[in-house]
Amino acid sequence: ETGVTQTPRHLVMGMTNKKSLKCEQHLGHNAMYWYKQSAKKPLELMFVYSLEERVENNSVPSRFSPECPNSSHLFLHLHTLQPEDSALYLCASSQGLTGTREETQYFGPGTRLLVL
Amino acid sequence: KQEVTQIPAALSVPEGENLVLNCSFTDSAIYNLQWFRQDPGKGLTSLLLIQSSQREQTSGRLNASLDKSSGRSTLYIAASQPGDSATYLCAVDAGNMLTFGGGTRLMVKP
Numbered sequence: 478e479t480g481v482t483q484t485p486r487h488l489v490m491g492m493t494n495k496k497s498l499k500c501e502q503h504l505g506h507n508a509m510y511w512y513k514q515s516a517k518k519p520l521e522l523m524f525v526y527s528l529e530e531r532v533e534n535n536s537v538p539s540r541f542s543p544e545c546p547n548s549s550h551l552f553l554h555l556h557t558l559q560p561e562d563s564a565l566y567l568c569a570s571s572q573g574l575t576g577t578r579e580e581t582q583y584f585g586p587g588t589r590l591l592v593l
Numbered sequence: 594k595q596e597v598t599q600i601p602a603a604l605s606v607p608e609g610e611n612l613v614l615n616c617s618f619t620d621s622a623i624y625n626l627q628w629f630r631q632d633p634g635k636g637l638t639s640l641l642l643i644q645s646s647q648r649e650q651t652s653g654r655l656n657a658s659l660d661k662s663s664g665r666s667t668l669y670i671a672a673s674q675p676g677d678s679a680t681y682l683c684a685v686d687a688g689n690m691l692t693f694g695g696g697t698r699l700m701v702k703p
Binding site for chain 2: 520567582586
């Protein structure tokens with residue numbers, strides 16, 4: 478257990494559905510991240526939040542909408558997704574933003590998403 | 594744009610072998626380089642973090658080196674065990690974000 482939980486662990490949705498992924502960290506961290514891991518591509522950063530403000534949006538389509546209501550919770554709202562969005566979505570947190578100190582990220586177990 | 598490459602993509606070895614995983618990156622302006630382990634269907638676990646000013650870090654049977662000027666890092670695993678079977682990912686931190694390589698899928702056979 479890394480102190481980062483994600484729900485649901487598995488999700489199947491149609492292209493017209495709306496769903497949300499939830500991430501919660503119990504580590505007292507101030508930064509949270511969403512990553513996408515596809516079968517054929519390296520892990521890709523999607524969004525970065527620091528102290529509940531979005532500091533990075535890595536050219537993600539608008540059908541993915543993040544929300545960070547407080548420093549412990551991060552959501553990813555999904556709507557009108559495409560089959561190519563099927564992937565493992567990983568959440569991570571860190572004490573501060575990486576790059577400023579000897580900092581590592583703690584990852585949740587991921588949500589395996591299948592879009593039909 | 595930073596690109597990270599890991600070689601080999603997959604590796605299968607008998608138990609007890611010492612092995613080396615390679616990682617290369619294109620932009621040497623990094624804060625640190627990290628090695629992660631990922632078990633099937635699970636998230637990532639941090640193994641080692643090397644600051645840009647450091648040359649290597651060690652943890653148990655793992656040793657990671659960093660040559661920032663040449664854009665290379667290696668992860669050395671001594672006396673491999675079946676429990677080491679997993680995907681190993683390296684990532685470079687250039688501020689605010691980690692850029693990951695594609696990973697090396699390691700299988701250690703009993």
